[in-house]
Amino acid sequence: GDSVTQMEGPVTLSEEAFLTINCTYTATGYPSLFWYVQYPGEGLQLLLKATKADDKGSNKGFEATYRKETTSFHLEKGSVQVSDSAVYFCALDRDDKIIFGKGTRLHILP
Amino acid sequence: EAQVTQNPRYLITVTGKKLTVTCSQNMNHEYMSWYRQDPGLGLRQIYYSMNVEVTDKGDVPEGYKVSRKEKRNFPLILESPSPNQTSLYFCASSFSTPVVNEQFFGPGTRLTVL
Numbered sequence: 001g002d003s004v005t006q007m008e009g010p011v012t013l014s015e016e017a018f019l020t021i022n023c024t025y026t027a028t029g030y031p032s033l034f035w036y037v038q039y040p041g042e043g044l045q046l047l048l049k050a051t052k053a054d055d056k057g058s059n060k061g062f063e064a065t066y067r068k069e070t071t072s073f074h075l076e077k078g079s080v081q082v083s084d085s086a087v088y089f090c091a092l093d094r095d096d097k098i099i100f101g102k103g104t105r106l107h108i109l110p
Numbered sequence: 111e112a113q114v115t116q117n118p119r120y121l122i123t124v125t126g127k128k129l130t131v132t133c134s135q136n137m138n139h140e141y142m143s144w145y146r147q148d149p150g151l152g153l154r155q156i157y158y159s160m161n162v163e164v165t166d167k168g169d170v171p172e173g174y175k176v177s178r179k180e181k182r183n184f185p186l187i188l189e190s191p192s193p194n195q196t197s198l199y200f201c202a203s204s205f206s207t208p209v210v211n212e213q214f215f216g217p218g219t220r221l222t223v224l
């Protein structure tokens with residue numbers, strides 16, 4: 001069935017470091033792809049999305065490009081901040097539902 | 111303020127004692143959904159509703175019931191809770207399918223079943 005695989009955490013980086021969180025997917029057809037973020041003690045928030053191949057989603061300095069050839073949607077940010085510490089979920093759509101990955105916890109050290 | 115509210119936020123109960131977790135949204139959203147979040151498993155969808163009186167099973171519906179009698183409310187019912195339903199539960203809503211429209215999440219309900 002359709003699924004999302006993302007790198008296991010936790011990922012620990014220093015402030016201003018470059019961030020990559022890997023995400024690959026398995027799906028029939030061409031799903032829309034999403035990144036959600038969960039800050040401590042809160043529910044999830046949509047961070048960005050891409051609906052077709054080669055689309056780039058971006059928000060708050062984060063970017064991800066829909067790569068059909070590698071079935072990937074890696075999340076990147078050029079310079080992370082302490083406030084980016086959170087859990088990040090990659091996800092895809094199947095029918096009218098969102099299928100989430102297991103999440104990657106990110107710690108940013110000052 | 112536009113929001114999704116859940117009650118209670120924390121609940122400790124015992125096996126077999128029926129409970130209801132309420133969810134309400136004030137954004138006139140048609141689509142509502144319940145998820146559970148477990149360590150190492152991420153979020154899994156329990157049930158969802160495309161509109162009033164329309165509900166469908168998600169990926170892990172066993173042991174849960176829902177109802178959608180009004181547009182704003184989508185309660186989650188555990189008729190006979192068991193310890194394997196100990197989890198963090200999130201309600202979410204969106205204007206229509208979350209594929210097209212942003213999904214807004216509630217703050218979560220942490221449930222412990224002893």
